[in-house]
Amino acid sequence: MTTLRAQQLAVSATGTARRPSRRRAGVAGYLFVAGYTILLIAFGVFPTGYSLYLALTNPRGQFTGIGQFTKVFQDFRFGPAFENIGVYLVMWLLLVVVLTVVVAIILRSRVSNKVSGVLRFLFYIPGALAGVASVLVWLFMLDPAVSPAAGLLRSLGMDDFDQTLAPGNLPVILVLIAFWTGAGGWIVVMYGALNNIPDEILEAARIDGAGPWQLAWYIQIPMISKWIVYMAILAFAAGTQLFVEPQLLQTASLNRVSPTWSPNELAYVFAFQNGDFNGAAAISIVLLAIGLLCAGLLVSRSGLFKLDDEK
Amino acid sequence: MTILPAHRPRTGTRRQLSRLTSGLAVTLIVAVLLVFFVVPVIWLLLAPTKTAGQLVSSFPLSFGSFSQLGAAWKHLTAFQGGAIWLWLRNSALYSGGALVLTLATSVPAGYALALTKFRGRRLLLTVTLIVMIMPSASLVLPIFLELNLFHLIGTAWSIILPFAFYPFGVYLVYIYFATSLPRDMLAAARIDGANEWQVFSRVALPLARPVIGLVAFFSFVGNWNNFFLPYLVLPSSQQFPIQVGLNQLLSSTPSFNPVAGKGLDITSPELALAIIIAILPVLVLFLFSQRALVSGMLAGSTKE
Numbered sequence: 001m002t003t004l005r006a007q008q009l010a011v012s013a014t015g016t017a018r019r020p021s022r023r024r025a026g027v028a029g030y031l032f033v034a035g036y037t038i039l040l041i042a043f044g045v046f047p048t049g050y051s052l053y054l055a056l057t058n059p060r061g062q063f064t065g066i067g068q069f070t071k072v073f074q075d076f077r078f079g080p081a082f083e084n085i086g087v088y089l090v091m092w093l094l095l096v097v098v099l100t101v102v103v104a105i106i107l108r109s110r111v112s113n114k115v116s117g118v119l120r121f122l123f124y125i126p127g128a129l130a131g132v133a134s135v136l137v138w139l140f141m142l143d144p145a146v147s148p149a150a151g152l153l154r155s156l157g158m159d160d161f162d163q164t165l166a167p168g169n170l171p172v173i174l175v176l177i178a179f180w181t182g183a184g185g186w187i188v189v190m191y192g193a194l195n196n197i198p199d200e201i202l203e204a205a206r207i208d209g210a211g212p213w214q215l216a217w218y219i220q221i222p223m224i225s226k227w228i229v230y231m232a233i234l235a236f237a238a239g240t241q242l243f244v245e246p247q248l249l250q251t252a253s254l255n256r257v258s259p260t261w262s263p264n265e266l267a268y269v270f271a272f273q274n275g276d277f278n279g280a281a282a283i284s285i286v287l288l289a290i291g292l293l294c295a296g297l298l299v300s301r302s303g304l305f306k307l308d309d310e311k
Numbered sequence: 312m313t314i315l316p317a318h319r320p321r322t323g324t325r326r327q328l329s330r331l332t333s334g335l336a337v338t339l340i341v342a343v344l345l346v347f348f349v350v351p352v353i354w355l356l357l358a359p360t361k362t363a364g365q366l367v368s369s370f371p372l373s374f375g376s377f378s379q380l381g382a383a384w385k386h387l388t389a390f391q392g393g394a395i396w397l398w399l400r401n402s403a404l405y406s407g408g409a410l411v412l413t414l415a416t417s418v419p420a421g422y423a424l425a426l427t428k429f430r431g432r433r434l435l436l437t438v439t440l441i442v443m444i445m446p447s448a449s450l451v452l453p454i455f456l457e458l459n460l461f462h463l464i465g466t467a468w469s470i471i472l473p474f475a476f477y478p479f480g481v482y483l484v485y486i487y488f489a490t491s492l493p494r495d496m497l498a499a500a501r502i503d504g505a506n507e508w509q510v511f512s513r514v515a516l517p518l519a520r521p522v523i524g525l526v527a528f529f530s531f532v533g534n535w536n537n538f539f540l541p542y543l544v545l546p547s548s549q550q551f552p553i554q555v556g557l558n559q560l561l562s563s564t565p566s567f568n569p570v571a572g573k574g575l576d577i578t579s580p581e582l583a584l585a586i587i588i589a590i591l592p593v594l595v596l597f598l599f600s601q602r603a604l605v606s607g608m609l610a611g612s613t614k615e
Contacts, residue, residue, distance in 0.1 A: 009581075028427060028507035028508070029418075029422070029423045029427035029428065030423075030429055031424060032419040032420060032423030032427065032434060032511070033419070033420045033423045033424065033429075035415060035416035035419070036416040036417055036419075036420035036481055037435065039412075039416055039472070039476040040413075040435075040439070040442070040478065042472070042476070042581070043450070043454055043457075043472065043473045043476040044438070044476065045448065045456040046457060047450060047453035047456065048450070050453065050456060050457050050460065051452070051453040051456060054456060061391070098548050101346075101473035102340065103340065103344060106337050106340060110337050111337075111341070111524070114538055119341065119345070119534075122348060122349055122487065123344065123346065123348050124597075125348070125349075125352060125594075125597060126348055126351070126352060126596040127597070128532075128590055128593045128594045128596075128598070129352075129586075129590050129594075130536050131536040131537070131538050132410070132536075132538050132554045132557045132558060133536075133554075133557065133586045133590045134590055136557060136561060136582065137352075137355050137586065138351070138565065139353070140351075140355075140579070140583070141351050142352065143368050143424075145366075146366045146371065146579065147352075147371065148350055148354055148371035148372055150352075150371070156486065160517075180347070180348065180351065183526050186346065187380075205601075208384055211329070211333075213333065214334065222380050226589075231338075234444070237444070237445065237446050238448075238567065239444070239445045241351045241448035241449055242445040243448060243451075243539050244538045244539060247556060248561065251489070251561060251562055251567070252561060252567045254567075256565060258440055264448065264452070264539075265454050268452070270430045270544070271452065271455070271456075272543075277456055277459070280452060280456070281452075281453070281456060283452075284449070284452045284453050284456075288445070288449050288450070288453070290449075291445035291446050291449040292441065292445060294444065295440070295441045295444035295445045296441060298444055298446065298472065299440050299441055303565070305440055
């Protein structure tokens with residue numbers, strides 16, 4: 001769900017800021033940012049603070065320290081939910097990092113500009129189906145009765161929809177969906193990063209006798225490593241938040257898939273089925289902390305974002 | 312900077328052979344990915360032209376008939392007395408309302424962050440960056456808890472206002488103004504006696520058209536496809552946006568829900584048609600703004 005937005009961060013990450021004008025505009029500055037600041041406080045800062053408050057108290061508003069956290073950590077569904085998401089994340093990260101980089105390199109150096117443009121566009125299109133639509137499309141793709149890949153599914157031992165949706169297959173299915181909607185955008189970003197490598201460097205390496213794969217391994221990949229790390233962190237952060245996809249698969253599997261497959265689903269069940277907002281808040285805080293950590297890491301360490309020009 | 316391994320001189324045939332295998336590998340990777348990305352889309356576009364039975368029996372990528380498409384359309388629009396139109400209208404209201412508010416808040420904010428000086432500017436920018444990188448889903452449950460606290464659950468504002476909060480838009484505008492607005496122009500306008508509002512609205516704003524388009528696109532697409540927040544916050548089908556409506560259609564489709572789906576006309580072709588209708592606005596935007604998008608996505612990092 002967040003991939004599209006996340007990828008676009010790449011957009012501007014390379015821009016450079018100029019020194020802000022020191023002349024007047026002091027008060028005007030406040031007025032210009034006022035509307036946005038209100039939204040930021042209302043839907044960024046306040047909910048975070050309120051969740052933290054809920055996570056540290058009980059329903060009567062009494063301070064309970066880390067009580068809510070120990071409660072959710074000890075819940076029998078907590079471990080499996082994080083385990084599920086962990087397995088998914090490892091597979092997803094490996095696939096997205098390796099394949100997008102390989103494909104971007106192929107599109108950059110092995111095919112003509114025209115073909116490369118068309119391919120990038122075709123790979124990018126499923127991004128329009130991000131969210132519910134992509135899950136529904138893949139429900140059909142995974143149903144051997146109607147799928148164009150029925151032969152492949154059957155040869156893998158999946159003769160009907162129930163067998164495809166066996167809980168053990170879920171990480172693979174979720175990786176397929178995430179890759180289908182998200183990879184195209186990342187390929188575009190990686191391609192852009194590759195485009196930034198000066199031709200002279202590539203030319204020099206070619207004269208030294210480097211073949212295309214050596215060029216990729218010794219020059220192109222090291223030179224875009226910053227962007228690869230950036231992609232990996234964003235893909236990781238977004239992956240921890242999985243909700244829509246497992247939730248819909250759960251509906252479609254007639255409850256054979258656990259309703260608390262992912263941590264966000266578990267928080268949802270805490271809030272909506274158990275009416276336990278404090279417990280739900282505690283899980284949210286854990287997920288928020290992971291997101292914050294990733295964001296903090298990228299902002300402070302990557303050097304991709306310009307906070308200020310006054311260095 | 313990078314050291315290449317020394318090269319053994321290779322004979323002509325070996326080189327040719329390795330070139331051939333590497334060419335084959337490249338073709339294979341591209342072909343597999345092409346099938347993977349494109350076939351599901353083609354399947355989806357063809358599905359509503361067939362009956363549920365034909366979907367099973369005929370070739371998956373075959374075309375059925377237009378009359379079948381018409382029938383699927385009739386069944387779908389009859390679902391809950393035309394609920395799909397209501398859902399689409401709701402989606403338009405939520406995404407459109409949020410879009411207006413996003414532009415009204417993020418464009419001035421990005422401008423001020425880039426071109427004016429005020430205390431707290433750096434803090435605001437840092438917080439904006441962090442919130443924009445954090446996955447937006449991580450704030451959904453906390454926002455739900457907050458809305459619940461203020462008894463706003465179930466109102467249109469409970470969707471529109473959180474949707475309108477769009478730090479990425481602010482950052483995009485900030486970078487745009489910081490890198491591409493000639494500062495002399497602002498100074499000249501001030502010398503001519505323009506006040507701060509006039510400088511912004513008459514000089515900066517007209518120049519910001521490309522970035523405004525970009526912010527509008529990302530905000531609209533993201534909100535249109537958003538499922539999590541409305542799913543939590545809106546209790547009644549009357550208020551659902553199309554994404555949550557699709558979820559309801561899914562649970563009414565007999566092939567995925569034999570019990571609840573009995574007796575309804577919603578089968579696989581109708582569901583496929585609903586998916587197409589749901590993504591159509593976004594798909595059209597994708598198709599028509601591709602060039603602008605790609606260049607925007609990589610502003611400052613491409614040399615083409």
